[in-house]
Amino acid sequence: MQSEMLEEIRQDAIRLLDAAVAEVCEMMLAQECVVQLCCHTTFELIHAAVQFSGGMKGVCVVRADESATLQMASTMLREELNTLDAKVLDVLGEMANMISGAWKSRLTPEAAGCRMSVPVVTVSMDYSHGSDSTDSLKIERCYEIGSERLHVTIQIQPDLHNCPDLP
Amino acid sequence: MTVLIVDDSAVMRKVIERTLRQAGLPLANVLEAANGMEALERLRTAGEQQVLVSLVMTDINMPEMDGLEFVRQAYSEGLTKDVPVVMITTEGSEQHVTAAIVAGARGYIRKPFTAEQVKVRVLPLVRV
Numbered sequence: 001m002q003s004e005m006l007e008e009i010r011q012d013a014i015r016l017l018d019a020a021v022a023e024v025c026e027m028m029l030a031q032e033c034v035v036q037l038c039c040h041t042t043f044e045l046i047h048a049a050v051q052f053s054g055g056m057k058g059v060c061v062v063r064a065d066e067s068a069t070l071q072m073a074s075t076m077l078r079e080e081l082n083t084l085d086a087k088v089l090d091v092l093g094e095m096a097n098m099i100s101g102a103w104k105s106r107l108t109p110e111a112a113g114c115r116m117s118v119p120v121v122t123v124s125m126d127y128s129h130g131s132d133s134t135d136s137l138k139i140e141r142c143y144e145i146g147s148e149r150l151h152v153t154i155q156i157q158p159d160l161h162n163c164p165d166l167p
Numbered sequence: 168m169t170v171l172i173v174d175d176s177a178v179m180r181k182v183i184e185r186t187l188r189q190a191g192l193p194l195a196n197v198l199e200a201a202n203g204m205e206a207l208e209r210l211r212t213a214g215e216q217q218v219l220v221s222l223v224m225t226d227i228n229m230p231e232m233d234g235l236e237f238v239r240q241a242y243s244e245g246l247t248k249d250v251p252v253v254m255i256t257t258e259g260s261e262q263h264v265t266a267a268i269v270a271g272a273r274g275y276i277r278k279p280f281t282a283e284q285v286k287v288r289v290l291p292l293v294r295v
Contacts, residue, residue: 027279028182077181090178097176097228098278101257105277112260118175118228 006137013103013139013154020102021143021152024095029075029145036142036149046089048096048121052104054114058136058156060103062096068148084123093119099152168293169196169218173206173225173234174255179278183224183255189282190290192222202229203237210246220250222293225272227256227263235270242271251292255280 018035025033046069052058064072066084073091074081081088096119104112138155170187172180180199188194198213198220200206206225213220223241227234234254241247253274254267264275276288 024279027281073178077178078185087178090176094176094179097257101278105257105260109261113262116228116258118230 010137010139013137013156014141016106017099017103017139017141017152017154020099020106021141021150023102024098025143025145028095028098029072031075031145033143033145033150036144046084046092046121046123048089048092048119050096050100050119051117052100052114052156053117056104056107056111056114056156058154060096060100061153062092062099063151063153064092064149068145068150071146071148072150089121089123093121095150096121103154168193168221169198169213170194171198171200171206171209171213171220171223171225173200173203173223173229173237175201175226175229177201179226186280186282186285187224187289190285192285192290192293203232203234203240206237207232207240207244207246210241211244214246222289223247223250223252224255224289225252227254227258227267235266238267238270238272247271253289253292 021033025031045065046063048062050060052060069084069088069092070081072095073088076091077087097116100116104114104116136155136157138153140151140153143150143152170192172183174180174183184194184197196218198209200209206223210220225234225237234256238247238252238254241252251273252271253276254272255276255278256263257278267275273292274288276284
């Protein structure tokens with residue numbers, strides 16, 4: 001019963017995440033994003049993490065490789081960028097911020113009322129976020145934006161004993 | 168007109184400025200701040216120099232001093248008595264909107280946003 005409820009919440013979370021990513025890509029990059037079913041993530045170097053606290057606890061991590069991050073930064077800032085500097089990393093942080101916010105705002109009022117941290121951007125070949133807790137809900141999605149890819153992982157602790165955190 | 172843009176992201180400050188221009192605001196002077204503390208300083212300095220700030224656009228979620236505290240302090244010091252303050256943030260829940268209005272914000276817009284949304288929600292607040 002609990003696993004069925006968790007799966008239902010997971011599917012809702014995925015649907016809302018797809019809508020959130022599509023909104024951010026369309027409005028900030030003027031590009032459509034296409035969900036990629038194969039989500040292999042060994043080469044992503046840049047991680048931008050936003051933590052949720054309060055009514056819902058968890059983390060949203062947006063990952064992209066150097067090429068994708070430069071492409072997004074060039075599009076958002078409307079200038080040709082070729083170097084992975086603070087300004088470029090800031091763009092991935094803001095993407096994480098907006099995707100987290102757009103996803104959170106689609107949740108129930110209780111969950112949407114949680115607080116978000118400022119984004120933390122890390123450049124690393126091997127960096128893990130969140131926990132290995134078995135009762136947490138983790139979703140991983142991969143999106144194709146133009147010729148580049150963006151990976152989004154959300155891990156939250158849903159409250160299955162009271163009202164669900166998601167619609 | 169002079170606008171103060173408050174956001175911890177330099178990228179977002181640039182995007183906000185560009186969007187305000189696209190929406191038709193005649194920006195002659197753009198003041199920037201990376202957090203609430205800096206924003207208070209910008210407003211105090213503008214007051215001392217008799218620079219008329221016509222609009223404040225501020226993020227909520229920032230380090231050092233967040234946007235809500237900035238708006239409260241600016242309001243209590245009389246720095247934004249005749250200046251419309253618009254919160255521009257990813258925090259789009261009803262609680263956040265209410266907190267922003269209680270703190271003294273006149274408007275609220277959620278990231279991501281378009282020039283059209285700025286036209287509808289911000290321009291009516293500004294005396295150009």
